[in-house]
Structures are given as C-alpha cells and as structure tokens.
Amino acid sequence: MPLDSNYTPAVEDEEEDDILDDDLPGPSSRGKKGGIAGNKANGKGKDPGRHAWEAEYKKSWDIVQEDESGSLESAVESLLARGRRKRALMADTPLRRSIIRHLFIILDLSESMNDKDYRPTRFEVILGYLRSYVVEWFDQNPLGQIGIIMMRDRLSEVLVPMGGNPQEILSVLSDKRKLEPSGEPSLQNGLVMAKGGMSHLPTTSSLETLIIFSSISTADPDGPSTIHTVLQDLVTNEIRTSIIALAGEIKICKQISERTGGKFGVALDQDHLKDLMWETIPPPATTISNPTTIGVRNALAAASATGKNGVTGKTPVGDLMVMGFPIQLPLGGETLCACHGLLKKGGYLCPRCGSKLCDVPTDCEVCGLMVVSSPHLARSFWFLFPVANYGVLAVEEVMDSSTSDTCAGCDVEFPDVTSIEEGVAQVEDGVSPTGRYRCAKCRNDFCADCDLYIHDTLHTCPGCSQ
Amino acid sequence: MVPPPPMESRFYPKTTPPSVLLVILDIHPLSWSLLSSPPPLPPFTEHPGIDKAQATPMSLPDFVTILMVFLNAHLASRWGNEVVIYGASAGRAKLLYPPPPNAVAGPSKPRPNSYHPFQLLDSRIEQGLKEMAAEEQERLENGNVKSLNEPPSMVSALTKALCFVNRIQPSSSTAAALIDPTSQDASGSNSNGPDRPETRILIINATPGSNISNSDQSNGVSGENGDDGDNNSKGQGSKGGQMRGGYVGLMNCVFAAQKAKVPIDVLSLPPPSIDASPPIFLQQAAHLTEGIYWQWNGRGALLQYLHAIYLPPPSLRHHPFAVPPQDAVGFRAVCFCHHKTLDVGFVCSVCLSIFCEPRSVCLMCKTRFPIKSIPTLKTLATYIEPIPVPDTVPPPVIQKGSKMHQINENAKKDKSKAVNGDRSDPIEID
Numbered sequence: 001m002p003l004d005s006n007y008t009p010a011v012e013d014e015e016e017d018d019i020l021d022d023d024l025p026g027p028s029s030r031g032k033k034g035g036i037a038g039n040k041a042n043g044k045g046k047d048p049g050r051h052a053w054e055a056e057y058k059k060s061w062d063i064v065q066e067d068e069s070g071s072l073e074s075a076v077e078s079l080l081a082r083g084r085r086k087r088a089l090m091a092d093t094p095l096r097r098s099i100i101r102h103l104f105i106i107l108d109l110s111e112s113m114n115d116k117d118y119r120p121t122r123f124e125v126i127l128g129y130l131r132s133y134v135v136e137w138f139d140q141n142p143l144g145q146i147g148i149i150m151m152r153d154r155l156s157e158v159l160v161p162m163g164g165n166p167q168e169i170l171s172v173l174s175d176k177r178k179l180e181p182s183g184e185p186s187l188q189n190g191l192v193m194a195k196g197g198m199s200h201l202p203t204t205s206s207l208e209t210l211i212i213f214s215s216i217s218t219a220d221p222d223g224p225s226t227i228h229t230v231l232q233d234l235v236t237n238e239i240r241t242s243i244i245a246l247a248g249e250i251k252i253c254k255q256i257s258e259r260t261g262g263k264f265g266v267a268l269d270q271d272h273l274k275d276l277m278w279e280t281i282p283p284p285a286t287t288i289s290n291p292t293t294i295g296v297r298n299a300l301a302a303a304s305a306t307g308k309n310g311v312t313g314k315t316p317v318g319d320l321m322v323m324g325f326p327i328q329l330p331l332g333g334e335t336l337c338a339c340h341g342l343l344k345k346g347g348y349l350c351p352r353c354g355s356k357l358c359d360v361p362t363d364c365e366v367c368g369l370m371v372v373s374s375p376h377l378a379r380s381f382w383f384l385f386p387v388a389n390y391g392v393l394a395v396e397e398v399m400d401s402s403t404s405d406t407c408a409g410c411d412v413e414f415p416d417v418t419s420i421e422e423g424v425a426q427v428e429d430g431v432s433p434t435g436r437y438r439c440a441k442c443r444n445d446f447c448a449d450c451d452l453y454i455h456d457t458l459h460t461c462p463g464c465s466q
Numbered sequence: 467m468v469p470p471p472p473m474e475s476r477f478y479p480k481t482t483p484p485s486v487l488l489v490i491l492d493i494h495p496l497s498w499s500l501l502s503s504p505p506p507l508p509p510f511t512e513h514p515g516i517d518k519a520q521a522t523p524m525s526l527p528d529f530v531t532i533l534m535v536f537l538n539a540h541l542a543s544r545w546g547n548e549v550v551i552y553g554a555s556a557g558r559a560k561l562l563y564p565p566p567p568n569a570v571a572g573p574s575k576p577r578p579n580s581y582h583p584f585q586l587l588d589s590r591i592e593q594g595l596k597e598m599a600a601e602e603q604e605r606l607e608n609g610n611v612k613s614l615n616e617p618p619s620m621v622s623a624l625t626k627a628l629c630f631v632n633r634i635q636p637s638s639s640t641a642a643a644l645i646d647p648t649s650q651d652a653s654g655s656n657s658n659g660p661d662r663p664e665t666r667i668l669i670i671n672a673t674p675g676s677n678i679s680n681s682d683q684s685n686g687v688s689g690e691n692g693d694d695g696d697n698n699s700k701g702q703g704s705k706g707g708q709m710r711g712g713y714v715g716l717m718n719c720v721f722a723a724q725k726a727k728v729p730i731d732v733l734s735l736p737p738p739s740i741d742a743s744p745p746i747f748l749q750q751a752a753h754l755t756e757g758i759y760w761q762w763n764g765r766g767a768l769l770q771y772l773h774a775i776y777l778p779p780p781s782l783r784h785h786p787f788a789v790p791p792q793d794a795v796g797f798r799a800v801c802f803c804h805h806k807t808l809d810v811g812f813v814c815s816v817c818l819s820i821f822c823e824p825r826s827v828c829l830m831c832k833t834r835f836p837i838k839s840i841p842t843l844k845t846l847a848t849y850i851e852p853i854p855v856p857d858t859v860p861p862p863v864i865q866k867g868s869k870m871h872q873i874n875e876n877a878k879k880d881k882s883k884a885v886n887g888d889r890s891d892p893i894e895i896d
Contacts, residue, residue, distance in 0.1 A: 381818075
C-alpha cells in the first residue's frame with residue numbers, strides 16, 4: 001500500500017506526458033483495434049518490439065472480403081459466426097449468479113467528456129449507450145436497482161437515487177442540459193457517495209458500481225482520507241467496482257477494479273466501449289466466498305430467528321426466502337392502500353394477509369411477507385434452463401437423414417441440399433453450410449435466423465417445449 | 467403494466483398499417499368433447515336477459531366455421547392483412563395456414579362466386595385440420611393412448627409463432643445489432659415505420675384449467691399431486707427433459723413477445739361451468755403483453771364476441787374502440803419441485819428458483835440453506851391460506867347504492883367457485 005501511494009503521482013505525470021506527446025488518443029486506439037482484428041483474422045501480424053500506435057494503420061473495412069460473385073454474403077455470415085462463438089462462451093458460464101443486484105453508475109462529467117474522439121462527442125455517445133444499457137440491464141436484471149452519480153467540478157452528485165424504474169432513469173438521461181460536462185472529476189468523492197448510497201443494503205444482493213471514466217486524472221479533496229482508504233472500504237464492503245476508461249489505463253482505476261473484483265477496461269473505440277459496457281449486464285457469477293446471509297432483506301416474519309441460527313452454523317451461501325405472489329387489481333375503483341394510507345386505483349393484494357399494496361416488489365406492510373410478482377422471477381429462469389446450442393449440420397448429414405424441408409421454428413423453407421456446391425460452402429466454424437442447425441434433444445432443424453432468435457431472445461426451443 | 471391511454475392524439479389515425487394475425491387454435495380432442503356437451507349453466511340473476519340464453523354446446527366444426535368467418539373478416543378489413551394459423555393438439559403444434567410451399571396449392575379451381583383469398587384460406591384450414599386429426603388418429607392407433615393426456619402444446623405453438631414474427635420483422639436487437647453494432651439500437655427499435663405490419667397473436671384456449679401443466683389445480687390433495695408429478699416426469703423423460711417446460715417456456719415466450727411488442731390475446735372457451743379457475747398463466751401472458759384476455763360465458767354469440775373484441779388491430783383498440791374490462795390477474799407461479807401453483811413460495815436467494823416447501827439444498831443451483839431455519843419456514847408455510855381472486859369486473863347492471871354489496875357478494879361467490887375448482891378432476895383417460 002505505501003508503495004502505491006508513492007507511485008500514484010508518477011503515473012499521472014506519465015499519462016499526461018503521453019497525452020501531450022501524441023495529443024489525441026484517437027489514432028492510437030484505431031491502430032490497436034486494427035491489430036486486434038488482424039489477430040483474429042490470421043495470427044499475430046506485428047512484431048513484439050513495436051507499440052500499438054507505431055503499427056501500420058489498418059482499415060477496418062479491409063477485413064470485409066467480397067466473395068467471387070462480389071457479394072458481401074460471406075462477410076455477413078462470418079459476423080454471424082462471431083456471434084455464435086460468443087454465445088458458446090455464454091452457455092458455459094456457471095449457474096450460480098447473483099440476481100438481486102444494486103448498481104451505481106458513476107458518470108464522469110468532466111470537461112474531457114467534450115472530446116471529439118468519439119463522434120459527435122464522448123458525452124453524446126456515452127449518453128446514447130447508457131440509455132440502451134439501462135433498458136437492457138433491467139431486462140436481464142428485473143429485480144435489480146440502478147442509481148446514477150455524476151462527477152464534475154470535483155464534486156459528486158446523485159443524479160438518480162437507487163431505484164428500479166428504468167423510465168425514471170431514462171427521462172433524467174435524456175435531459176442533456178442538466179448534464180453539461182464541466183471541471184474535473186473526483187473519483188474519491190464519487191466512490192464515497194456510491195458507498196454511502198449502498199450502505200443500508202444487505203450483503204446478499206450484489207453491490208456494484210460501474211464507473212465510466214473519461215478524464216485521465218482525478219482531483220480528490222485534501223484531508224485525512226485518501227482514495228486508498230476509500231478503496232479499502234470498498235473491499236471490506238464488497239462493492240464490486242468496474243471501471244471503463246475512455247482515455248487510457250490509469251493505475252489507480254485498475255487497482256480499484258482488481259481489488260474489488262470488478263472489471264477494468266479501456267475502450268478502444270465505440271464498438272469496444274459498447275462491448276465493455278454490455279459485458280457488465282449479465283448477472284455476475286457469485287464467488288464461493290460470498291458473504292453470509294444474515295438478516296436478509298426478506299422480511300421473513302421470523303427473520304431474527306433465522307439470522308441467529310445462520311451465524312452459528314457453517315456459513316451458508318444462500319438463503320431460502322419466503323415470497324408471496326400477489327393478485328393485481330384492475331384499475332377499478334379507488335381503495336386505501338396499506339403502504340401509504342392513500343386512496344389509489346389498482347394495486348396488488350398480498351397473498352397472505354390480503355392488504356393492498358401500491359407496488360411490487362416490496363415487503364408487505366402488514367404481515368411482512370416479501371411480495372414479488374412472479375414474472376419478475378421468471379425473467380431470470382432462462383439462466384436456469386438455457387437452450388443448448390444447436391449443432392451444425394453438414395451436407396452429408398442432411399442427405400442421409402430424412403429431415404423436414406422447413407425450419408421447425410418459422411416454417412421457412414431450407415435451401416435445397418442438392419444445389420449446394422461443395423466448394424462454395426465454406427465451413428467456417430459455427431456457420432452451417434446447409435443453413436440448418438439441429439437441436440440435439442428434439443432433433444428438429446432450425447434456420448440461422450431462428451437459431452439466433454431462440455438463443456438470444458426466446459430462450460425456449462420450439463421442439464422441446466410442450 | 468396497464469396499457470397507457472393514447473395520449474398522443476385525440477384524432478383517429480388516418481390509416482393503420484396492415485396487420486398480421488397469428489391464431490393459435492387449441493384442438494385438443496378431450497377439451498372439445500367437454501365443450502360439445504357442457505353442463506347446464508348456473509342461473510345468472512343479475513341480468514334476466516342473459517339468464518334466458520341457454521348453455522350452447524360448441525363442437526370443433528361449429529367453432530371452426532365461426533373462426534373462418536372471423537378470419538375472413540380480418541382479411542377483408544384491410545388490404546394487406548394476413549392470417550397465420552397454428553394448431554395445438556396434445557403435445558404437438560403444427561402450422562395450418564399458410565400451407566407449406568411444397569404442398570398442393572389450394573382447391574382445384576377458384577369458384578366464381580367467392581373471393582379467392584377466402585376460398586384459399588377456408589379450404590386450407592379445413593385440409594390442415596383434417597390432416598392433423600388424421601395424425602392424431604394414427605397416433606392413437608399405434609397404441610400411444612397416453613399421449614392424449616398431454617396438455618395442448620401451447621408453448622410450442624407460441625414459440626413457432628414468435629419465430630414467425632421474428633422472421634417477418636427481425637428485431638433490431640439480434641441480427642441488426644450484430645451487423646451494425648454502432649447503431650443506436652434502443653431508439654431505432656421502437657420506431658415502427660408506417661408500413662411495418664402490426665402483428666398480434668390470438669390464443670384460443672379450449673382446455674379447462676390452466677393448461678400449462680397437469681397439476682395446476684392449486685392446492686390439490688397431496689396424493690393427486692404425487693400422481694401428476696409422476697406423469698410429468700414421464701413426459702419429461704420422453705421429451706428429453708426441459709424441466710417445467712410449460713411455465714418457464716410460456717414466460718420466456720411472454721418476455722420475447724414483450725420485446726417484440728406483440729400483444730398476446732387470449733380467448734378462453736371453457737365457460738365457468740366447466741372451468742371455475744381461469745387459465746391464469748395465459749391470463750398473465752395477456753396482461754403482460756397488453757393483450758386482451760376474455761373468457762366465454764358459455765351462452766353463445768361467439769362470432770359476435772370475436773368480432774367485437776378481437777377484430778380491431780392493436781393500434782385502434784383503445785381509441786376509438788374499447789377493450790373489455792380486464793379482470794384481476796393472479797401473479798401466481800409454479801414451483802419447480804412438484805409443479806404446484808403457488809400463492810406463497812420459497813425462493814432460493816441465489817438462483818431464484820421457486821419451491822413449494824422448505825428444503826435444505828436448492829435443487830437447481832445446489833446452494834445449501836441454513837438447516838436450522840427450516841422449522842421456522844415450515845411453520846410460516848402453514849399460515850398461508852390462498853386468497854381468492856376478487857371478481858372485479860363490474861356486473862352488467864349496477865344499481866347505485868348497492869354497488870359495494872354486490873362486489874362483496876361476488877367475492878363470496880368466487881371463493882366458493884375457487885373451492886369447487888380445486889376439486890375438479892384433471893382430464894385423464896387410460
């Protein structure tokens with residue numbers, strides 16, 4: 001730790017020098033990206049002695065190759081193949097995930113957000129991405145909550161308090177005038193505020209922050225506490241901190257995310273930025289050393305008893321929660337609700353005591369039952385029952401086995417097997433030469449569109465389901 | 467979740483986009499045999515006019531005739547409207563219309579006195595239904611009698627329908643985003659072009675009880691549940707075992723439909739005299755996708771109901787037309803261990819799987835729970851008594867002053883109904 005505190009200023013100097021030298025991170029990042037694309041295509045193209053920014057400029061459109069007939073079909077197919085590969089990785093991830101998540105997005109709104117290396121500006125790009133990020137996040141984490149903190153003028157400010165309503169966040173994010181970037185960011189202030197905002201939350205839920213850091217320095221307040229003590233606090237409170245830097249790698253950022261178990265990434269370009277952000281959407285796998293679950297947020301009527309027992313025994317990783325599934329009332333007449341004592345239309349009936357609640361998920365005011373709408377839970381079921389990846393069918397297999405002529409999903413006709421020429425049908429990994437993908441369980445064939453749709457969105461195999 | 471009132475315009479839209487109607491027709495033979503000989507209806511005292519209408523037996527041929535008229539009306543109401551029909555029978559689903567491309571196209575020659583698309587549609591539906599019935603017959607003759615006990619494969623039909631929707635209007639989130647990741651997809655996906663067809667799914671359910679799994683009769687006797695559990699596990703074995711395919715699959719479909727902004731309308735045919743408990747999961751599906759759920763009262767006039775409720779496309783539903791008042795929705799869930807429908811369940815904090823009884827290890831993610839808390843949880847579970855869904859749709863005639871009284875009465879009635887419903891036997895033949 002002392003070593004680090006000595007080291008930090010040096011890092012910042014260095015980084016600033018770098019920036020002064022080549023003054024825009026844009027070109028260098030493009031170079032890096034080209035390098036990566038090259039690696040993917042065919043081995044390593046650059047000698048280890050050269051830095052990324054010294055490499056030759058690679059045009060991103062060079063990797064798209066036309067085939068003999070001059071169409072881009074094969075290029076599109078390879079893109080599809082890339083998607084399939086990604087998914088294969090997804091399917092192997094562990095089953096145990098923390099599904100109740102609380103996330104603070106700490107947004108750097110310093111002057112550096114006005115940089116134009118992303119078009120039109122970093123600010124616009126980030127806001128655009130954040131909007132779709134929030135929607136997607138709530139789609140995959142229906143029981144989660146998001147708050148937004150912004151850092152500018154060396155201060156941090158809670159833009160949106162922790163909440164589970166994406167509409168509220170979106171409406172704030174669409175108001176650009178309130179978000180005008182200015183001054184310098186203070187990472188320490190931002191983190192302290194996020195930590196304070198999550199201090200009341202139970203340790204069973206996954207506490208996370210996502211920092212989008214655009215500048216290359218942090219202006220922290222003088223005083224007894226430094227960013228290192230804050231980091232220590234984050235570690236003890238198990239707040240997983242992921243940082244996405246737009247400008248460059250900063251030692252303290254990397255250190256924070258590494259020690260808190262988050263991810264650190266430097267965005268190379270817009271695509272990469274999106275990839276980095278989207279990587280944080282699926283619920284993180286919980287580690288075995290997850291904290292014990294005492295006094296969980298479930299307002300178990302016998303919470304105290306459970307808690308006491310929980311401490312003494314071998315620390316259990318999970319907990320069984322009693323949840324009630326309510327009845328939603330239509331927007332008929334107004335009735336008094338149990339939570340506010342106000343006359344309101346609609347609402348939910350607690351299944352145990354029958355009192356009316358305004359909104360779910362919540363704890364029933366009367367009997368303390370945790371009332372959750374079952375679709376909320378059901379959103380996470382596809383993690384539990386994933387659809388196995390479909391196998392690729394070669395031409396011979398289709399010839400051999402008598403298969404149906406139409407896709408089992410959308411009933412579109414498959415291309416005629418006999419017309420597929422052996423030479424043209426390139427067997428790139430993941431892409432079926434016959435355009436057919438077969439489910440191993442129900443032995444039905446699907447087209448590429450349905451395959452993607454079933455695995456990305458539907459999460460249910462039409463053949464296997466009743 | 468309640469559809470927001472159309473704020474943007476108080477004017478009628480000049481034109482609406484063409485709409486594609488995907489119909490999922492439940493043709494489970496056992497359900498239709500029940501429908502064709504309905505028990506007499508209980509007297510409907512609130513409204514003497516309704517009370518005069520007798521219970522109408524509804525056989526599948528009768529209903530298909532009605533459905534064809536409805537579908538023809540849909541085709542006729544706007545140029546460019548399309549119809550897709552799936553049949554869902556015991557454990558299987560099949561596309562009935564449009565015909566597969568290699569099939570013989572339509573009737574031999576067009577009749578001069580009928581609109582050709584009508585003729586094509588009608589003859590093809592008839593043909594498709596006959597084919598499917600023949601297949602069922604074959605299955606039975608092959609000694610596969612047990613298969614008839616399977617519930618109609620609504621989920622399979624739904625997934626097929628959603629795949630079809632995805633093909634005619636690919637969602638920007640999957641394919642387009644893959645090809646062009648920089649596009650600001652969130653804003654783009656919402657904008658419906660003027661010519662983009664509206665799609666909607668209409669599920670016509672004929673099976674009493676919620677057809678998601680055999681054992682959906684809530685809080686049934688334990689022996690009965692045990693039997694059902696066995697049946698289900700057998701079914702899974704033959705299916706290659708996607709556990710709880712019914713409930714989880716239906717929910718997945720609902721979320722996919724939500725994403726694609728496709729409303730799922732549900733018409734439930736079994737009248738209250740056959741089926742006291744509504745198919746709550748289909749009701750949930752309709753509610754979550756902002757579709758219309760409606761249960762037939764068993765007193766005829768189906769064609770009129772179909773036209774009045776389900777004919778307007780989604781963009782015209784709330785304005786200038788109106789949707790029938792939607793009843794209270796029970797957000798119950800199915801447990802993973804015994805497939806019971808639950809009001810209160812035990813949920814693993816790690817993977818959120820639902821169980822109907824406290825256990826020491828999560829079945830899904832193998833998480834160990836604190837053993838000592840199980841007794842307290844067990845005592846908690848015994849306190850739970852199901853609260854009946856209140857009957858909240860206002861009766862046709864309401865005298866001022868007696869409103870509250872009537873609602874109370876309805877609630878009581880519903881309670882007794884629910885009790886009866888619990889005892890109703892699942893369809894079973896041996």
